Amino acid sequence: MNAAFRTWALSEAPSSRRQAAWGNRYRAWLNLKGNPLGMIGLTIISIFILMAIFAPLLATHDPATQELANRLAAPNAAHWFGTDELGRDVFSRILYGARVTLGMVIAVVVLVAPIGLAVGCIAGYFGGIVDTALMRITDIFLAFPRLVLALAFVAALKPGIESAVLAIALTAWPPYARLARAETLTVRNSDFIAAYRLTGASSWRIIFRHIAPLCTPSLIVRVTLDMSSIIITAASLGFLGMGAQPPSPEWGAMIATAKRFIFEQWWVPMIPAIAILLVSLAFNFLGDALRDVLDPKGN
Amino acid sequence: MLVDIQNLKIGFKSRTGFHQAVKGVSLKLGTEKLGIVGESGSGKSLTARALMKLLPKSTVIEADTLAFDGIDVLSASERQMRQIRGKRAGFILQDPKYSLNPVKTIGAQVAESWRTHKGGSRREALEAAVNLLEQVQIRNPQVVAKSYPHEVSGGMGQRVMIAMMLAPDPELLIADEPTSALDATVQAEILRLIEELVAERGMGLLLISHDLPLVSHFCDRVMVMYSGRVMEELKASELLSAKHPYTRGLLNCMPSLIHPKDRLPVLARDPEWLK
Amino acid sequence: MLSSVILTLFGLTVLTFLIGRVMPVDPVIAAVGDNAPEDVIIRARAEMGLDQPLPIQFLHYLNQLAHGDFGMSVLTKNPVATDIARFFPATFELATAALLLSIVIGIPLGVWAAVRQGSITDQAIRVLCLAGHSVPVFMLSMISLLIFYSALGIAPGPGRQDIIYDGMIEPVTGLLSIDTLIAGDLDAFWDALTHMAQPVIILAYFSMAYIARMTRAFMIDALKGEYVITARAKGLTGLKVVWSHAFPTVAVQLITVIALTYAGLLEGAVVTETVFAWPGIGQYLTTSLMNADMNPVVGSTLLIGFIYVGLNLLADILYRLLDPRVQ
Ligand SMILES: Nc1ncnc2c1ncn2[C@@H]1O[C@H](COP(=O)(O)OP(=O)(O)O)[C@@H](O)[C@H]1O
Ligand SMILES: [Mg+2]
Numbered sequence: 001m002n003a004a005f006r007t008w009a010l011s012e013a014p015s016s017r018r019q020a021a022w023g024n025r026y027r028a029w030l031n032l033k034g035n036p037l038g039m040i041g042l043t044i045i046s047i048f049i050l051m052a053i054f055a056p057l058l059a060t061h062d063p064a065t066q067e068l069a070n071r072l073a074a075p076n077a078a079h080w081f082g083t084d085e086l087g088r089d090v091f092s093r094i095l096y097g098a099r100v101t102l103g104m105v106i107a108v109v110v111l112v113a114p115i116g117l118a119v120g121c122i123a124g125y126f127g128g129i130v131d132t133a134l135m136r137i138t139d140i141f142l143a144f145p146r147l148v149l150a151l152a153f154v155a156a157l158k159p160g161i162e163s164a165v166l167a168i169a170l171t172a173w174p175p176y177a178r179l180a181r182a183e184t185l186t187v188r189n190s191d192f193i194a195a196y197r198l199t200g201a202s203s204w205r206i207i208f209r210h211i212a213p214l215c216t217p218s219l220i221v222r223v224t225l226d227m228s229s230i231i232i233t234a235a236s237l238g239f240l241g242m243g244a245q246p247p248s249p250e251w252g253a254m255i256a257t258a259k260r261f262i263f264e265q266w267w268v269p270m271i272p273a274i275a276i277l278l279v280s281l282a283f284n285f286l287g288d289a290l291r292d293v294l295d296p297k298g299n
Numbered sequence: 300m301l302v303d304i305q306n307l308k309i310g311f312k313s314r315t316g317f318h319q320a321v322k323g324v325s326l327k328l329g330t331e332k333l334g335i336v337g338e339s340g341s342g343k344s345l346t347a348r349a350l351m352k353l354l355p356k357s358t359v360i361e362a363d364t365l366a367f368d369g370i371d372v373l374s375a376s377e378r379q380m381r382q383i384r385g386k387r388a389g390f391i392l393q394d395p396k397y398s399l400n401p402v403k404t405i406g407a408q409v410a411e412s413w414r415t416h417k418g419g420s421r422r423e424a425l426e427a428a429v430n431l432l433e434q435v436q437i438r439n440p441q442v443v444a445k446s447y448p449h450e451v452s453g454g455m456g457q458r459v460m461i462a463m464m465l466a467p468d469p470e471l472l473i474a475d476e477p478t479s480a481l482d483a484t485v486q487a488e489i490l491r492l493i494e495e496l497v498a499e500r501g502m503g504l505l506l507i508s509h510d511l512p513l514v515s516h517f518c519d520r521v522m523v524m525y526s527g528r529v530m531e532e533l534k535a536s537e538l539l540s541a542k543h544p545y546t547r548g549l550l551n552c553m554p555s556l557i558h559p560k561d562r563l564p565v566l567a568r569d570p571e572w573l574k
Numbered sequence: 575m576l577s578s579v580i581l582t583l584f585g586l587t588v589l590t591f592l593i594g595r596v597m598p599v600d601p602v603i604a605a606v607g608d609n610a611p612e613d614v615i616i617r618a619r620a621e622m623g624l625d626q627p628l629p630i631q632f633l634h635y636l637n638q639l640a641h642g643d644f645g646m647s648v649l650t651k652n653p654v655a656t657d658i659a660r661f662f663p664a665t666f667e668l669a670t671a672a673l674l675l676s677i678v679i680g681i682p683l684g685v686w687a688a689v690r691q692g693s694i695t696d697q698a699i700r701v702l703c704l705a706g707h708s709v710p711v712f713m714l715s716m717i718s719l720l721i722f723y724s725a726l727g728i729a730p731g732p733g734r735q736d737i738i739y740d741g742m743i744e745p746v747t748g749l750l751s752i753d754t755l756i757a758g759d760l761d762a763f764w765d766a767l768t769h770m771a772q773p774v775i776i777l778a779y780f781s782m783a784y785i786a787r788m789t790r791a792f793m794i795d796a797l798k799g800e801y802v803i804t805a806r807a808k809g810l811t812g813l814k815v816v817w818s819h820a821f822p823t824v825a826v827q828l829i830t831v832i833a834l835t836y837a838g839l840l841e842g843a844v845v846t847e848t849v850f851a852w853p854g855i856g857q858y859l860t861t862s863l864m865n866a867d868m869n870p871v872v873g874s875t876l877l878i879g880f881i882y883v884g885l886n887l888l889a890d891i892l893y894r895l896l897d898p899r900v901q
Contacts, residue, residue: 037701136578140585143879143886145841148859152875155863156593232710236845239712240860255712259849262716263724270720273713281708288704353806377812385809392807397800401899402822412808447898463808 038289116176124184334514389464395456406444663748665854684789706783
């Protein structure tokens with residue numbers, strides 16, 4: 001079956017559009033498989049997602065149960081990653097923290113990608129004053145380092161996960177808009193768009209049915225590479241006390257509460273830090289590999 | 300013998316396999332003018348660049364002989380090659396728009412060429428550069444020396460390229476389609492300039508082009524390449540009596556003002572040629 | 575170009591103004607205290623101009639900004655402008671030193687990776703750089719303190735200088751590494767340098783990764799140019815081909831990258847300063863945030879935005895001046 005799929009997908013003369021599309025996908029997958037860093041990234045991300053989904057099954061303890069007599073324990077057989085300053089099991093908290101992080105990341109992407117795509121496509125397609133106005137607004141948001149603007153937003157709203165997600169989203173959309181605009185500009189004047197226009201399709205239909213889908217591959221690469229930046233910003237907000245609040249097992253917040261033990265019980269703050277590093281590294285590895293595979297021209 | 304190439308093969312490895320681009324080319328060149336003609340992609344540039352060892356490291360090059368003035372190029376070190384490149388053999392590329400460095404002045408680029416092989420001070424080199432620009436018949440060499448490549452025309456750019464490559468007085472000049480990127484009116488001027496300089500300095504010339512009549516006009520001998528192979532080699536004067544069907548085909552494809560045709564014939568390719 | 579810069583700056587001002595106005599904490603209460611009598615609160619509100627409609631408030635705010643007035647900090651009881659003038663040099667010193675270090679290391683690494691594209695060297699540099707993008711600055715800071723300060727004892731602890739030098743150095747530029755030299759106190763100079771080392775290296779790693787990756791990408795493109803073949807055909811050495819022919823064509827593009835990097839460094843400084851108790855804008859910003867002190871937050875954010883726009887403008891101008899291809 002596998003071999004049959006392979007010959008079918010890699011056929012030099014695909015007989016249907018579907019076959020050609022699968023051929024491209026399969027070739028991209030083969031390229032990705034040949035990229036060791038990309039595969040390492042993909043593996044870690046899969047583990048991370050599984051951890052988040054199956055946290056209740058995998059956890060050895062309740063992440064909120066305190067055991068004050070057993071505070072700040074080093075990793076041992078009962079507590080694989082040790083315990084924190086309230087005697088909670090760090091391993092279980094890391095598992096549940098994966099849920100928080102994954103949830104935040106997904107929320108940000110779901111908010112940001114469509115907004116960026118829409119703003120960029122509209123600006124690029126209509127051009128003129130619409131373009132100027134939208135891009136000026138984009139520039140304003142781009143003119144702040146992401147963390148600084150997010151901090152200011154969170155402060156204005158109220159520290160917490162929801163505000164953090166909103167703040168990161170507000171700071172994350174401009175690069176997507178820029179990218180989508182650039183892609184739109186390259187196809188706007190092409191013949192097939194002109195052909196759609198001649199058939200009487202409305203501008204909105206052309207933008208959302210025909211132009212936006214063309215921008216998606218580069219957007220996927222961008223999102224993957226951006227994931228690590230989103231994760232780090234979220235964790236930094238947590239670390240600065242402006243993101244998820246204790247007792248949430250969000251990794252950044254875990255570090256924030258445990259950082260004062262760094263010199264004596266260094267593993268307590270360091271374990272969530274390593275978790276953040278691994279996941280963000282994994283997204284960067286995968287994004288870098290995907291860029292080579294899907295978007296060979298970009299850098 | 301300035302250049303001696305026997306059975307040169309050049310190939311590229313890729314993810315999907317191996318692509319043989321040049322499949323056994325042989326040629327010899329003394330102090331004479333040899334033209335290499337063939338359609339685009341036939342391996343002309345690869346052959347010329349292999350001789351100067353200018354191909355990417357990943358390129359697979361094999362040959363029974365690949366020698367410049369008796370020096371085996373395949374086994375030569377980078378240091379040895381630098382004694383040949385520029386100093387003993389100049390190499391003119393196709394389009395001055397891309398082959399000149401966009402952020403360095405023309406004077407600096409010519410002077411660098413001179414100074415690398417002849418030494419001397421920066422000022423001497425710059426004076427020599429202006430002098431060279433004059434030799435390639437640039438009218439206001441002082442001004443041109445101070446300008447950047449994008450500020451001059453294509454024909455002027457190619458003159459600069461020639462000046463740069465002649466700076467260290469080489470024995471051989473390789474010109475890879477030196478006029479293909481230029482306007483038709485300038486093409487003849489540039490070729491005439493090359494011809495004059497080559498005659499004046501008694502250099503060998505390897506002129507690559509896809510324009511058969513043009514090459515035969517300027518060269519002593521013509522070598523016709525197709526798909527990485529030599530189809531035929533003949534004296535320029537005997538071109539009209541060429542036997543090979545590919546050469547005849549190339550000649551027939553040329554529009555002519557004297558015997559206009561309604562429709563230019565399409566070159567019919569015979570797989571037999573590749574045997 | 576100038577008009578778009580002015581528009582952007584205006585937008586920045588509007589944005590920070592709005593952020594400042596939706597703070598969850600009532601700045602009047604924050605200023606006069608929870609249990610101040612009603613009439614005091616009303617008077618304070620009027621004094622602070624907060625009883626006016628938003629557009630009027632905004633005009634008032636603009637007017638204040640034009641006079642370099644960012645309002646008062648509730649926490650420090652100083653004008654925000656004074657605080658910023660006091661804290662900014664420390665951040666500037668940190669970020670600039672980190673930038674210089676990352677340029678000096680990042681550019682050669684990027685060029686090296688490009689020249690050796692696809693080799694083990696290239697892969698190693700790629701991993702090094704991706705790691706630089708992936709590691710949270712606060713994590714590196716903690717590890718560094720743990721190893722070099724706590725375990726090995728070879729690095730000084732948090733802060734900008736040892737307490738024994740506190741108040742001994744006359745602030746001239748506000749940059750300790752320079753002020754100590756002006757004062758001629760070499761011990762204090764060395765002390766300042768060793769305190770800078772950890773935060774600077776950590777920040778530099780982050781920006782070095784970015785600079786190296788961009789350099790690599792630009793150089794790979796540049797090395798494909800026909801002029802590189804020309805340079806080799808002239809008989810130049812590999813080093814000359816790379817550094818005096820390919821590199822100059824990308825140097826101008828790198829200016830923009832470096833300007834962007836500086837903005838990233840200011841962001842990194844916010845976190846690093848918190849971990850290293852470095853008395854700069856970053857720490858000022860986070861401390862004010864924790865205490866819902868509005869004016870310093872808005873002031874520092876605005877300052878960083880303005881610096882960013884200014885740097886981009888500078889990069890643009892340099893680009894036009896230095897690249898002969900742009901008229
Ligand atoms: N770097 C390369 N990788 C793969 N194939 C190449 C490379 N350079 C040249 N070729 C192939 O070699 C063939 C001959 O190229 P070239 O010598 O440049 O032809 P031309 O006769 O037009 O100068 C072409 O078909 C080209 O596709
Ligand atoms: Mg060619």
